[in-house]
Amino acid sequence: MLRRNRRITAVPPDRREGLVRLCALDPVEGVSLAHQLTRWERWGRGDVVVTGTLDAPTAGAWATGSLMVYGLAPRPGLGHAGADPQDVRALAEHARGRMVRRGAVSGPRRDVEAVWGPLSEAGLTAREVRWNQPLLLAPRTAEGLLAAQLRRRPHLGWVGAGTRAAVPAEDALVQPAAAAMFREEVGYDPACSGRAFARHISWLVGSGRGYVLLDDGQGGPAAPGGPAAVAFKADVGSLWRSPSGAVAQLTGVWTRPDLRGRGIGTVALAAVVDAVRADHVGPDGVVSLYANDFNAPALGLYRSLGFTRHGTFATILL
The missing domain is CATH 3.40.630.30 (Gcn5-related N-acetyltransferase (GNAT))
Structure with a gap:
């Protein structure tokens, strides 16, 4: 799928710095994804993907049974434009094939909202939706x-x-x-x-x-x-x-x-x-x-x- 889908890029462990910098826009919101990136020294191809480029990603995700997202939505106050809608759909397409029963989609609400639309359109159904987690x-x-x-x-x-x-x-x-x-x-x-x-x-x-x-x-x-x-x-x-x-x-x-x-x-x-x-x-x-x-x-x-x-x-x- 990664070979066909040119709008997302798999992140190798030795090229994670760009995504870590993206998470640093708001370290409190980005800590979950940044923790995953810094904890693991190796992961499979496609487990971590970005939109944009490796050095300057517009969004990123950890996609291994569950999906953890960050950066998909704009953050004007931080100078972040977010991901292009076609890129969001490309990320959803990639993640859809990796989701498992009893998995989850998680992250800042605006990022989850951005990706859940195309995921649900692709047939993914929710057991429970928790939109408001302070x-x-x-x-x-x-x-x-x-x-x-x-x-x-x-x-x-x-x-x-x-x-x-x-x-x-x-x-x-x-x-x-x-x-x-x-x-x-x-x-x-x-x-x-x-x-x-x-x-x-x-x-x-x-x-x-x-x-x-x-x-x-x-x-x-x-x-x-x-x-x-x-x-x-x-x-x-x-x-x-x-x-x-x-x-x-x-x-x-x-x-x-x-x-x-x-x-x-x-x-x-x-x-x-x-x-x-x-x-x-x-x-x-x-x-x-x-x-x-x-x-x-x-x-x-x-x-x-x-x-x-x-x-x-x-x-x-x-």
Whole structure:
């Protein structure tokens, strides 16, 4: 298909710099795609494609079962004209043959809207469409987020002290919590798609990017050698040191259902944001996440911590 379709170009791993520069137009919106590009040292022909040229792409995508897009829509305030409509159709044609059942189309909303039109015209159908996923930024404070939360909830000091990066020996505890989060968020068991999800969670834990709070299974601190369960978890799903500074995007934020409404998730997330700054992006780095607009409890939690809106993501579940 790539040989017939001259409007898109496959990106070899040693020519990714142009697409990385495109993502740097808005590092918060571009972090997911930039993370993919910088994480992988090799990929198959056609897994990453651009419109325009390799050195000056007008848009780009990661197309491997799912489709992650960036740059298709104009961004006048950033001096970006977007991709030509024929180029968008060419990208959709390329991606259509690679999409799989239970895949997704994701990215900034305006880019997903641009490509979904030709994809749906080509017969692709959605299981669920999530057009309004607020993209939020954690605030920067001199003292950090945790200290302020513990002044309000001193009885949850054990939560702040216990929230930390998981270690590989805890992978067996983390995996069921991660799967439960996925089932709630996406609507099916990730094990249905093989071992890819479990491998990804193990990679996050092994990379120091999976954060957890363990409790005794009853909402109290876990004692050494006693029973332990995951009370809260969050991952650094994307991480990129962009030209303008480091950006982390949190994913998989989850509080065990029996503990919700007690402030535990709020304190634990504050601890995670502080830890991600200390461990990964530095005090001036950006910590972001996106959420579904219908998840009112989560959005309320983020507002209570002072998160502010940066933009809008969209996800189309296939």
